Amino acid sequence: MTKPDILVVGDYADYDHAPMQEAYNTWHMAEGGTLDHLPAEAFEAIRGIAFRGHSFLSGEIMDRFPNLGMIANLGVGYDTIDVAHAVSRGILVSNTPDVLTEDVADLGIGMMIAWSRGIPGAQNWITSGHWAQHGEYRLQRKVSGKRAGIVGLGRIGRAVAERLVPFNIDVSYFARAPKETPGWTHYDDIAAMAANVDVLFVCVSGGPATAGIIGKDILEALGPAGLLINISRGTTIDEPALLNALESGAIAGAALDVFLNERHIDPRFLALDNVLLSPHQSSGTIETRTRMGALQRENLAAFFAGQALITPVPE
């Protein structure tokens, strides 16, 4: 039986490549790369795309493949896929929700503690010899008992909130309408919530609807003692406004796993001593990336078997 043809976009681990190559005739495109190397017959043959990355999968790229029927994204966020165009052509799109929720929430909590307790600096205090020479590390900020606001109480936002409860942290959340919660405070205005919390977690999906929702006004409301944590997308924050706020002390600091222009982030971040920078690795555990890859392939397999996708993205 001839294998179906798929285009594999982006970098994959060997444990993802091997099963893809076994099931499909694979063609490859680097993230953000071109298709110039593909022979004409590949464009005709390719019916599925295994997509990974944060560069845009445009309608123009999709239209190079007349028989494309399915795009399987490795990741829960699909803001870099022109889903509207896919839908207009009847191309199905899947993502990998749920399997990464715990990891993303874990990293958000980890960054809150690491920033507040100065963990990266504490290691440096020892390795640079400061402890031996100068004595005690500077005092840090308490985590337990603080007030946190969650922007976006979806799967990931809720998992963050649940993890905050055992720290005796008072949880507020921003959502358009109140949700079923164990007594967390609902706000329909992000600035009003930011003014009443110590830590602001950004957990909304990316895309045009949330672009720049954390702007200067919200950072000012969060204030000089406030910590901003972003585990969503770089696009959700007005980054120049954030850099200004960090440089001027308008907020205390930020712990960021996502940025604009990844992987070449604004160099202004590198000069700051009130940030914890993380290279977009919230789902980056062996266990979770393995499950994400498996779910991506299960979706591809469902499509090629003529079955319903396991985790289709909402249209």
Ligand code: 8YV
């Ligand atoms: C990346 C993510 O997709 O799931 C998401 O939306 O941002 C990440 O898990 C992952 O780095 C694979 O590229």
